Amino acid sequence: MLRYQGSTGQVMSWELAENLGYFSKVKLQWEGDTTSGPANIQAAATKQIEFGGAFNGAVVKLAAGGAQVQSVISYYGSDDQTFTGYYVKDDANINSARDLIGKKVGVNTLGAHHEFLTREWLHQQGLSEDEIKKVQLVVVPPVNTEEALRSGQIDLAALNGVFRETAVARGGIHPLFADKDIFGKFSYGTLVFRKDFIAQNPDAVKDFVQGTARAIRWLQITPRDQVIAKFTEIITKRGRNENTKLLEYWRSSGLPVAGGVIAEKEIQIWIDWLERNGELPKGKVKATDLFTNKDNPYSNGTFGPTTGPTGEAVAAK
Template sequence: GSAATPAVINSIAGGNDFVAAYPSNGINSQVKSVFYVLEDSPIKSIADIAGKTISVNTLGAHLDYTVREALRGAGLPPDAAKLVVVPGPQLEQTLRSRQVDVAGLGYWQATFAGQLVANGGVRGVFNDTDVLGEIAGGFIVLRRDFIAANPDAARNFVEQ
């Protein structure tokens, strides 16, 4: 199986006997989520997002966590900004119409981010690697009983 890191941790905590075999995705200097504002926005830094509305794809997921960690790192409470869920296809529209102050575009939303940047008039304020560093975003998992019953297959799968 494969799931985001929090889902893997929650699944194991919930009693599933999984082994996180290897990372399936993550963020680094080439792969990152960016938080964009309009070019004329007064928001210049993480400290400036206090009191602002920020779009994220899912409450409680990666972008939400990134914003809350960014706020904490700036000495602000985790609820200093208002997070709203916006589907990928509406990210550009909600930012350009000023329904949100900041649009969070996840690394998995490269199509939407590329179009937003290509249309111009926006700039990134911060990204998830600025806040979190390089991390694994998800893992391939194997059930422990499968590994015990099929050690050669499990080893081959992980090595390949």
């Protein structure tokens, strides 16, 4: 039994894998929901759950702090349909990175995707580290972020999914930048297990990874209406009193590579980032020590990029 934390109103790829019958040796046990990647992987590192997922920069920081964890598969990313946009009000007179000095940016949690991408964009736009420190990051729950922007509590809002689409539909705001503008199609987060758990339960981890990879592939090649129908079925069946209307805003898996195979650059870029900012001693962490693709069928030779989740041939993705 693999304990995990989910996300309210959403179906995670591993939950989909279980529903589709892609696991043969493991079962999942939901231990509640989380809205924080760093807290989720910390829970995995401290044995409250078996696996957790977070932004890769948060995974690097956790490992650098001594946690013995290893990433086994990518689980979210950005593409043309699924991404995080960073929005300002139309009348805010904020047109550049320099205009954000002294301003407030609303993010869902510190030490994760929204913070890293904001600071990386500011760096790429030419701000010095001292100037970047003058841009204040404010933690705001995603459900309240749009209102915080419109009421002037924050000046820039990180919005994705249903929160982005409904906010944009109401008008009066526009994106200053988006994460997909920085790195293009990119995988941003991975699932981690403790290394001792992997060593003691190699068959369970292998079964989990292969099933989750196939579920990701199913999402990548299945028509959107069928995905939403399946998600609705799963959420209704599990009976957690969730709002299925949010599923209308599902657009894609966000993962650019078949089956969520991890690329070294997706880890290395955040090691470089932390080293550059003085938050990680140079050379302390090696990217190749932090992840493995050995159990992913889309990496180990079982399937190829033109293979579907049950071995069928499909168009390349």
